[in-house]
Amino acid sequence: MPLIALDLDGTLVDQASAARAWAHGFVRGWGLPTHEVDVVTTALTERHPKDEVFARLVDRLRLPTSADEVWRRYRTEMPSLVTVNDDDRRALAELRAAGWTLGIVTNGMADNQEGKIRRTGLDTLVDGWVISDVVGARKPSPVIFHALAERLGCPLDGWMIGDSLEFDVAGGAGVGLQTAWIDSDGSDATSFQPDLVVQSVAAAAVTILDSSAMA
Numbered sequence: 207m208p209l210i211a212l213d214l215d216g217t218l219v220d221q222a223s224a225a226r227a228w229a230h231g232f233v234r235g236w237g238l239p240t241h242e243v244d245v246v247t248t249a250l251t252e253r254h255p256k257d258e259v260f261a262r263l264v265d266r267l268r269l270p271t272s273a274d275e276v277w278r279r280y281r282t283e284m285p286s287l288v289t290v291n292d293d294d295r296r297a298l299a300e301l302r303a304a305g306w307t308l309g310i311v312t313n314g315m316a317d318n319q320e321g322k323i324r325r326t327g328l329d330t331l332v333d334g335w336v337i338s339d340v341v342g343a344r345k346p347s348p349v350i351f352h353a354l355a356e357r358l359g360c361p362l363d364g365w366m367i368g369d370s371l372e373f374d375v376a377g378g379a380g381v382g383l384q385t386a387w388i389d390s391d392g393s394d395a396t397s398f399q400p401d402l403v404v405q406s407v408a409a410a411a412v413t414i415l416d417s418s419a420m421a
Protein backbone atom coordinates (compact mmCIF):
# COMPACT_ATOMS: atom_id res chain seq x y z
CA MET A 207 0.00 0.00 0.00
CA PRO A 208 1.10 3.59 -0.46
CA LEU A 209 3.54 4.97 2.04
CA ILE A 210 3.31 7.74 4.57
CA ALA A 211 6.79 8.62 5.83
CA LEU A 212 6.90 10.67 9.00
CA ASP A 213 9.59 12.66 10.72
CA LEU A 214 9.96 12.08 14.48
CA ASP A 215 11.27 15.18 16.31
CA GLY A 216 8.95 18.18 16.14
CA THR A 217 6.50 16.16 14.04
CA LEU A 218 5.34 13.09 15.97
CA VAL A 219 6.96 14.01 19.29
CA ASP A 220 7.21 17.40 21.04
CA GLN A 221 10.98 17.66 20.82
CA ALA A 222 11.10 21.35 21.83
CA SER A 223 9.23 20.94 25.14
CA ALA A 224 11.21 17.81 25.94
CA ALA A 225 14.45 19.68 25.20
CA ARG A 226 13.35 22.47 27.57
CA ALA A 227 12.57 19.94 30.31
CA TRP A 228 15.99 18.35 29.79
CA ALA A 229 17.68 21.79 29.86
CA HIS A 230 15.99 22.55 33.21
CA GLY A 231 17.43 19.37 34.71
CA PHE A 232 20.84 20.00 33.18
CA VAL A 233 21.05 23.59 34.48
CA ARG A 234 19.84 22.55 37.94
CA GLY A 235 22.21 19.58 38.04
CA TRP A 236 25.28 21.66 37.25
CA GLY A 237 24.19 24.65 39.36
CA LEU A 238 24.22 26.97 36.31
CA PRO A 239 22.45 30.36 36.14
CA THR A 240 18.75 29.96 35.29
CA HIS A 241 19.02 31.99 32.06
CA GLU A 242 21.05 29.08 30.69
CA VAL A 243 17.79 27.11 30.37
CA ASP A 244 16.81 29.25 27.37
CA VAL A 245 20.29 29.17 25.85
CA VAL A 246 20.62 25.39 26.19
CA THR A 247 17.07 24.80 24.91
CA THR A 248 17.76 26.91 21.83
CA ALA A 249 21.00 25.05 21.16
CA LEU A 250 19.19 21.71 21.43
CA THR A 251 16.38 22.67 19.07
CA GLU A 252 18.64 23.95 16.30
CA ARG A 253 19.04 21.48 13.47
CA HIS A 254 22.74 20.83 13.95
CA PRO A 255 24.37 17.45 14.49
CA LYS A 256 24.23 16.93 18.25
CA ASP A 257 27.91 16.00 18.64
CA GLU A 258 28.76 19.58 17.61
CA VAL A 259 26.04 21.04 19.84
CA PHE A 260 27.32 19.25 22.95
CA ALA A 261 30.97 19.98 22.15
CA ARG A 262 30.16 23.71 22.01
CA LEU A 263 28.03 23.52 25.16
CA VAL A 264 30.64 21.81 27.33
CA ASP A 265 33.34 24.11 25.98
CA ARG A 266 31.35 27.31 26.53
CA LEU A 267 30.27 26.39 30.07
CA ARG A 268 33.71 24.96 30.91
CA LEU A 269 32.11 21.88 32.44
CA PRO A 270 34.41 19.32 34.08
CA THR A 271 33.06 16.51 31.92
CA SER A 272 33.21 15.44 28.29
CA ALA A 273 30.80 16.40 25.54
CA ASP A 274 30.36 12.69 24.82
CA GLU A 275 29.24 12.04 28.39
CA VAL A 276 26.69 14.90 28.38
CA TRP A 277 25.40 13.80 24.98
CA ARG A 278 25.10 10.20 26.19
CA ARG A 279 23.07 11.32 29.22
CA TYR A 280 20.84 13.43 26.97
CA ARG A 281 20.14 10.40 24.75
CA THR A 282 19.38 8.29 27.79
CA GLU A 283 17.00 10.83 29.33
CA MET A 284 15.14 12.24 26.32
CA PRO A 285 13.03 9.12 25.58
CA SER A 286 11.22 9.58 28.91
CA LEU A 287 10.61 13.30 28.29
CA VAL A 288 8.93 13.29 24.86
CA THR A 289 5.21 12.73 24.32
CA VAL A 290 2.83 12.10 21.41
CA ASN A 291 -0.55 13.79 21.59
CA ASP A 292 -3.79 11.80 21.42
CA ASP A 293 -5.04 13.43 18.20
CA ASP A 294 -1.89 12.32 16.38
CA ARG A 295 -2.16 8.81 17.84
CA ARG A 296 -5.73 8.53 16.57
CA ALA A 297 -4.68 9.90 13.17
CA LEU A 298 -1.98 7.23 12.80
CA ALA A 299 -4.51 4.51 13.63
CA GLU A 300 -7.00 5.92 11.10
CA LEU A 301 -4.38 6.15 8.34
CA ARG A 302 -3.34 2.57 8.97
CA ALA A 303 -6.95 1.39 9.04
CA ALA A 304 -7.39 3.08 5.64
CA GLY A 305 -4.56 0.94 4.27
CA TRP A 306 -1.58 3.28 4.40
CA THR A 307 1.83 1.91 5.38
CA LEU A 308 3.41 4.16 8.01
CA GLY A 309 7.14 4.60 8.56
CA ILE A 310 9.28 6.96 10.61
CA VAL A 311 12.38 8.44 8.97
CA THR A 312 14.54 10.33 11.44
CA ASN A 313 17.98 11.90 11.73
CA GLY A 314 19.68 11.03 14.99
CA MET A 315 21.28 8.36 17.12
CA ALA A 316 19.80 4.87 17.45
CA ASP A 317 19.52 4.76 21.26
CA ASN A 318 17.80 8.15 21.55
CA GLN A 319 15.46 7.88 18.56
CA GLU A 320 14.48 4.25 19.06
CA GLY A 321 14.07 4.97 22.79
CA LYS A 322 11.59 7.74 21.97
CA ILE A 323 9.72 5.54 19.48
CA ARG A 324 9.32 2.72 21.99
CA ARG A 325 8.71 4.79 25.15
CA THR A 326 5.87 6.72 23.47
CA GLY A 327 4.28 3.58 21.99
CA LEU A 328 4.87 4.77 18.42
CA ASP A 329 6.41 1.35 17.74
CA THR A 330 2.89 -0.10 17.86
CA LEU A 331 1.39 2.66 15.69
CA VAL A 332 3.74 2.49 12.70
CA ASP A 333 5.03 -0.32 10.48
CA GLY A 334 8.72 0.46 10.90
CA TRP A 335 11.42 3.11 11.06
CA VAL A 336 14.88 4.07 9.90
CA ILE A 337 17.41 6.11 11.87
CA SER A 338 20.24 7.99 10.16
CA ASP A 339 22.88 6.70 12.58
CA VAL A 340 21.96 3.13 11.61
CA VAL A 341 21.62 3.50 7.84
CA GLY A 342 24.58 5.89 7.47
CA ALA A 343 22.67 8.61 5.64
CA ARG A 344 20.77 11.67 6.90
CA LYS A 345 17.74 13.40 5.44
CA PRO A 346 17.54 15.00 2.91
CA SER A 347 19.66 12.26 1.28
CA PRO A 348 17.53 9.96 -0.92
CA VAL A 349 19.46 7.03 0.60
CA ILE A 350 17.57 7.15 3.91
CA PHE A 351 14.17 7.32 2.16
CA HIS A 352 15.05 4.31 0.00
CA ALA A 353 16.16 2.50 3.16
CA LEU A 354 12.72 3.14 4.68
CA ALA A 355 10.91 1.86 1.60
CA GLU A 356 13.07 -1.25 1.62
CA ARG A 357 12.47 -1.79 5.35
CA LEU A 358 8.72 -1.54 4.84
CA GLY A 359 8.63 -3.45 1.57
CA CYS A 360 6.71 -0.77 -0.29
CA PRO A 361 7.50 1.67 -3.09
CA LEU A 362 8.28 5.35 -2.49
CA ASP A 363 4.76 6.33 -3.45
CA GLY A 364 2.79 8.55 -1.10
CA TRP A 365 3.56 11.30 1.40
CA MET A 366 6.30 12.69 3.62
CA ILE A 367 5.11 14.58 6.72
CA GLY A 368 7.65 16.66 8.65
CA ASP A 369 8.53 19.99 10.26
CA SER A 370 11.75 20.71 8.37
CA LEU A 371 11.56 22.29 4.92
CA GLU A 372 15.17 21.38 4.21
CA PHE A 373 15.20 17.80 5.49
CA ASP A 374 11.60 16.57 5.24
CA VAL A 375 10.00 18.60 2.46
CA ALA A 376 13.00 18.83 0.13
CA GLY A 377 14.09 15.30 1.02
CA GLY A 378 10.63 13.80 0.47
CA ALA A 379 10.04 15.70 -2.76
CA GLY A 380 13.47 14.59 -3.96
CA VAL A 381 12.35 10.97 -3.98
CA GLY A 382 8.93 11.71 -5.50
CA LEU A 383 6.76 11.87 -2.38
CA GLN A 384 4.07 14.48 -1.86
CA THR A 385 4.94 16.61 1.13
CA ALA A 386 3.05 17.92 4.15
CA TRP A 387 4.93 20.52 6.18
CA ILE A 388 4.19 20.95 9.87
CA ASP A 389 4.43 24.70 10.21
CA SER A 390 5.08 24.98 13.93
CA ASP A 391 6.91 28.28 13.96
CA GLY A 392 5.39 30.22 11.06
CA SER A 393 8.71 30.34 9.23
CA ASP A 394 8.93 31.19 5.56
CA ALA A 395 8.07 28.32 3.22
CA THR A 396 9.39 29.96 0.07
CA SER A 397 12.65 28.00 -0.06
CA PHE A 398 10.96 24.62 -0.61
CA GLN A 399 7.31 24.41 -1.55
CA PRO A 400 5.34 21.74 0.31
CA ASP A 401 2.15 20.34 -1.22
CA LEU A 402 0.36 20.87 2.07
CA VAL A 403 0.94 23.19 5.03
CA VAL A 404 -0.62 21.99 8.29
CA GLN A 405 -0.30 22.44 12.05
CA SER A 406 -0.12 18.78 13.01
CA VAL A 407 0.10 15.18 11.85
CA ALA A 408 -3.62 14.85 12.65
CA ALA A 409 -4.43 17.75 10.32
CA ALA A 410 -2.30 16.25 7.54
CA ALA A 411 -4.12 12.93 8.01
CA VAL A 412 -7.52 14.57 7.52
CA THR A 413 -6.47 15.96 4.13
CA ILE A 414 -4.72 12.76 3.05
CA LEU A 415 -7.72 10.61 4.01
CA ASP A 416 -10.13 13.00 2.24
CA SER A 417 -8.07 13.11 -0.94
CA SER A 418 -7.50 9.35 -1.04
CA ALA A 419 -11.24 8.76 -0.47
CA MET A 420 -11.98 10.96 -3.48
CA ALA A 421 -9.35 9.32 -5.70
Ligand SMILES: [Mg+2]
Pocket residue numbers: 213214215216217368369370
Ligand atom coordinates in the same frame (compact mmCIF):
# COMPACT_ATOMS: atom_id res chain seq x y z
MG1 LIG B 1 11.82 17.37 12.81
